[in-house]
Amino acid sequence: MSERAIAGTAFASRSLAELFPRLRAGDRSTVRVLGEARERASAFAQQHVQPLALEIDRRAGADPRYVDWDLIRAGCEQGLLSLVIPTAAGGRGGLAREMCVTMEELCAACPGVGNIFGAHGLGLLPLLTTGMAHWDGVLRDVAVAERQGRPVLMACAVTEPDAGTDVEDADLMRRGRITSRARPVAGGWRLTGTKRFISNGSLAEWITVCMPSDPQRPAETWTCFLVDARSEGFSVGRVEHKMGQRACPAAELVFDDVFVPDDLVVGRPGDGMPATLLALAASRPAVAAIATGIARGAYDRVLTWLEHEPALIGRQQVQLALARMEEEIHLARQSYFDAATELDVMMSPALRHPLVRAVRLVPAAARRAPRVRQMITSPRARQATVDLLRRIMTDRTVTRSLALSSLAKAHAADVAMNVTGLALELAGLDCGDIRAELEKLWRDAKLTQIYEGTNQLNRLTVYRGLSRGETMQALPTSRHDLVGERP
Amino acid sequence: MSATRTDVRDEMVKAVRDLTRREVTPFAAALDAGDSERFARCWASARALGLDRVLLGDDLGGAGLGPAELLAMIEETAAGDAGLAVAVLLHNVALAALPSQAVAAVADGERWSLALPPQNPRLALDVTASPARVCGRIPFVPGALGADGVVVLAPSLGPGVLVLRPTTPGLTIRPDPSQMGWRGAPAATLVLDGVDNTPATLVRQPVGPCATASRLVRGGVAAVARGIARRAWELALDYARSRHQGGVPIIEHGAVRDLLAGMAAHLEGVGPSATSGVWPSHDDRGALAAKVLASDAAVAVTTDAVQVFGGTGYMCETGVEKLMRDAMYCRLYPEPNWLARDRLVGCFERSR
Numbered sequence: 003m004s005e006r007a008i009a010g011t012a013f014a015s016r017s018l019a020e021l022f023p024r025l026r027a028g029d030r031s032t033v034r035v036l037g038e039a040r041e042r043a044s045a046f047a048q049q050h051v052q053p054l055a056l057e058i059d060r061r062a063g064a065d066p067r068y069v070d071w072d073l074i075r076a077g078c079e080q081g082l083l084s085l086v087i088p089t090a091a092g093g094r095g096g097l098a099r100e101m102c103v104t105m106e107e108l109c110a111a112c113p114g115v116g117n118i119f120g121a122h123g124l125g126l127l128p129l130l131t132t133g134m135a136h137w138d139g140v141l142r143d144v145a146v147a148e149r150q151g152r153p154v155l156m157a158c159a160v161t162e163p164d165a166g167t168d169v170e171d172a173d174l175m176r177r178g179r180i181t182s183r184a185r186p187v188a189g190g191w192r193l194t195g196t197k198r199f200i201s202n203g204s205l206a207e208w209i210t211v212c213m214p215s216d217p218q219r220p221a222e223t224w225t226c227f228l229v230d231a232r233s234e235g236f237s238v239g240r241v242e243h244k245m246g247q248r249a250c251p252a253a254e255l256v257f258d259d260v261f262v263p264d265d266l267v268v269g270r271p272g273d274g275m276p277a278t279l280l281a282l283a284a285s286r287p288a289v290a291a292i293a294t295g296i297a298r299g300a301y302d303r304v305l306t307w308l309e310h311e312p313a314l315i316g317r318q319q320v321q322l323a324l325a326r327m328e329e330e331i332h333l334a335r336q337s338y339f340d341a342a343t344e345l346d347v348m349m350s351p352a353l354r355h356p357l358v359r360a361v362r363l364v365p366a367a368a369r370r371a372p373r374v375r376q377m378i379t380s381p382r383a384r385q386a387t388v389d390l391l392r393r394i395m396t397d398r399t400v401t402r403s404l405a406l407s408s409l410a411k412a413h414a415a416d417v418a419m420n421v422t423g424l425a426l427e428l429a430g431l432d433c434g435d436i437r438a439e440l441e442k443l444w445r446d447a448k449l450t451q452i453y454e455g456t457n458q459l460n461r462l463t464v465y466r467g468l469s470r471g472e473t474m475q476a477l478p479t480s481r482h483d484l485v486g487e488r489p
Numbered sequence: 490m491s492a493t494r495t496d497v498r499d500e501m502v503k504a505v506r507d508l509t510r511r512e513v514t515p516f517a518a519a520l521d522a523g524d525s526e527r528f529a530r531c532w533a534s535a536r537a538l539g540l541d542r543v544l545l546g547d548d549l550g551g552a553g554l555g556p557a558e559l560l561a562m563i564e565e566t567a568a569g570d571a572g573l574a575v576a577v578l579l580h581n582v583a584l585a586a587l588p589s590q591a592v593a594a595v596a597d598g599e600r601w602s603l604a605l606p607p608q609n610p611r612l613a614l615d616v617t618a619s620p621a622r623v624c625g626r627i628p629f630v631p632g633a634l635g636a637d638g639v640v641v642l643a644p645s646l647g648p649g650v651l652v653l654r655p656t657t658p659g660l661t662i663r664p665d666p667s668q669m670g671w672r673g674a675p676a677a678t679l680v681l682d683g684v685d686n687t688p689a690t691l692v693r694q695p696v697g698p699c700a701t702a703s704r705l706v707r708g709g710v711a712a713v714a715r716g717i718a719r720r721a722w723e724l725a726l727d728y729a730r731s732r733h734q735g736g737v738p739i740i741e742h743g744a745v746r747d748l749l750a751g752m753a754a755h756l757e758g759v760g761p762s763a764t765s766g767v768w769p770s771h772d773d774r775g776a777l778a779a780k781v782l783a784s785d786a787a788v789a790v791t792t793d794a795v796q797v798f799g800g801t802g803y804m805c806e807t808g809v810e811k812l813m814r815d816a817m818y819c820r821l822y823p824e825p826n827w828l829a830r831d832r833l834v835g836c837f838e839r840s841r
Contacts, residue, residue: 056667161800164733165734166734166799166800166801167734167735167799168734168735171735173735174734174735177735177736177737178733178734178735178736179733179736198800199800199804242804243804243805243806244803244804244805245795245803245804245805245810245813245814246803311609317831319827319830319831320827323827419792423788423817426817426820426821426825427820427821427825427826427827428825428827429825430608430821430824430825430828431608431628431629431818431821431822431825432607432608432609432628432629434628437667438666438667438669441667441669441817444817445669445810445814448792448795448803448810448813449803451796452795452796452799452800452802452803453800456744456796456799457796458744458745458748458796459744461744462744
């Protein structure tokens with residue numbers, strides 16, 4: 003497979019401007035940055051990922067705990083783990099568009115492998131949107147370890163056995179069955195509960211996990227914590243046997259009275275729901291890009307195969323199907339690009355804020371000093387972060403961004419299913435080696451309709467945010483009553 | 490249809506339904522994992538019910554039933570495991586495609602499969618001139634792996650069928666390396682490299698039985714698709730009633746109701762169940778249309794069933810994702826649906 007030439011008309015051989023026509027009118031630095039990101043991701047995908055995709059899928063199908071660490075280490079060389087970590091924290095400072103372009107390239111080769119890096123990005127998202135408290139802690143550690151060739155992976159744990167959709171919507175959460183619980187104790191918190199279907203859960207060294215401190219008021223007390231996977235009481239339960247995206251294991255995580263110190267609370271206690279919404283606004287364009295990548299991978303493969311089947315490609319039914327696939331992929335790509343652009347425009351002022359720039363002037367070692375760290379993680383600093391966020395964005399702008407992201411996610415996921423199904427149907431069962439690849443992409447595609455909120459939930463968010471013009475409480479409140487704060 | 494025949498059909502359908510619930514459905518995951526021992530036990534149970542000779546007459550040890558009865562039983566079996574159902578279907582059609590004397594040579598307990606002509610014209614079987622030997626490659630023959638023989642419909646060789654056994658000189662059976670669906674009927678590619686063109690291998694047979702065999706396969710795939718969709722519907726409905734989100738069973742959420750309604754409409758839309766004795770595939774048009782409609786419906790229903798289950802449905806343990814994989818193969822076999830639609834129009838053109 004790796005040796006097969008990509009057809010001249012396949013997406014892989016098209017320029018960035020052909021994929022994103024509106025970029026021609028954009029600024030040069032964005033074009034350069036995105037072009038470099040795409041080139042880097044494409045080279046990695048074609049050289050390292052694609053040749054191994056089927057074998058990894060087979061091995062992980064037989065043993066769900068199988069992980070190709072060599073491939074993840076190769077990803078480190080491309081900076082895939084620090085892609086969206088701010089430069090102030092030692093990362094590459096990429097934003098949503100860069101992440102999306104990268105994900106499309108990776109997932110055209112293997113969505114499971116792409117999802118390892120995507121789920122890692124999801125794990126660190128809450129650390130980016132809730133202030134700088136963890137930039138010189140975990141984020142810098144991830145970036146430094148990556149440069150040394152040692153992958154430090156992250157994961158985000160939200161879903162529970164009895165609460166899937168419930169935990170991604172405040173209204174449903176109030177009526178749902180949330181069984182996890184964060185209990186305030188001296189110097190920190192004790193976490194108890196089980197999280198399920200956590201991508202990278204069995205690989206991550208650090209996990210951002212959300213739990214309520216008051217089960218009677220879960221939405222109001224939903225709090226995000228940063229958990230060290232070496233913590234006493236933490237364990238990995240079952241690793242799931244999945245239909246697809248097998249390269250990225252999904253695990254059950256068990257928290258049995260796990261202690262988390264106060265300075266590893268992400269944001270303010272009780273701000274977990276706004277943090278979740280902001281994280282979803284940021285992660286759903288990437289999922290849309292994953293889905294677009296899957297669709298495009300199927301399209302490129304079947305097109306390449308059809309070029310050697312003149313009796314088939316000469317038929318109008320086949321040509322119409324290819325045109326339909328092209329059309330759907332194009333629209334999916336533009337929708338994720340719109341959502342990512344909206345997000346970048348919304349978030350950029352926060353990253354360019356004088357306060358953030360000022361922090362960058364302080365040497366990293368000094369920022370890690372206990373007294374400075376205490377200051378950065380203090381309630382006052384957390385409040386300052388909330389105030390800053392509220393100055394540069396509003397509940398409405400975040401709601402709109404979330405809705406656009408949800409639109410892109412739901413649309414692209416459906417496109418992935420349609421296009422992979424069409425590709426399989428065009429090729430049939432007599433198509434030789436590519437059949438296994440097309441079948442894998444079709445299996446992989448289904449997950450994109452489910453994770454990061456089912457497509458149904460995403461579309462309800464589109465209705466609320468765009469059709470109804472509702473403004474969700476998507477940012478932490480400015481005058482916070484510190485729900486669940488120190489007893 | 491006489492009342493007696495209806496009674497026989499109903500009785501057999503009920504017996505197959507009981508067998509499926511008892512011995513197939515609980516072990517669908519094992520069959521999907523390629524557990525040959527479990528397959529052998531299921532096959533033995535199917536044989537005990539006479540499922541291996543449904544279409545054959547009394548003189549050949551069969552039940553003497555017709556296609557409608559066979560497809561009714563295939564649908565019931567597919568509700569338990571599509572792979573097993575396909576194996577039963579192809580075995581029955583293979584024997585029905587053979588002349589009586591050739592069937593008599595099939596030992597009791599043997600399992601056979603059937604290979605249709607390759608869809609790709611580049612792969613058509615060919616006969617070398619002297620000595621007369623058959624060459625070619627037939628990809629993806631479900632159930633061929635582990636079968637005692639394969640009947641090959643090969644119109645390019647003239648009216649007749651090729652009768653191959655694993656020991657036939659010149660035949661290589663290559664396991665399919667990545668079979669996604671119908672894994673209970675392990676598929677293989679047959680490579681014919683100079684198979685002797687003798688009366689023992691190339692059995693003359695009028696065009697009629699071969700054409701009937703093709704129709705039966707498509708009608709059978711439609712029945713398999715219907716069985717898969719029925720099972721997916723049942724699982725999704727049960728889950729929607731028992732799973733709570735937002736404090737209520739998810740069946741009370743409009744989004745889930747909409748999915749379930751779509752599934753129900755698809756099931757109704759494909760027409761009466763094969764178990765009702767209606768066989769829509771008496772001719773090529775009916776068989777092709779039934780196959781296209783039922784397989785598209787099965788893919789839609791199973792995909793939505795996984796969606797109703799959410800993340801749980803994506804995990805192998807629930808068995809819902811397996812239905813989705815099985816359904817997709819109904820869309821691709823014996824030809825992909827876009828080609829089946831093309832052939833459907835061809836039928837109308839030929840009948841002008």
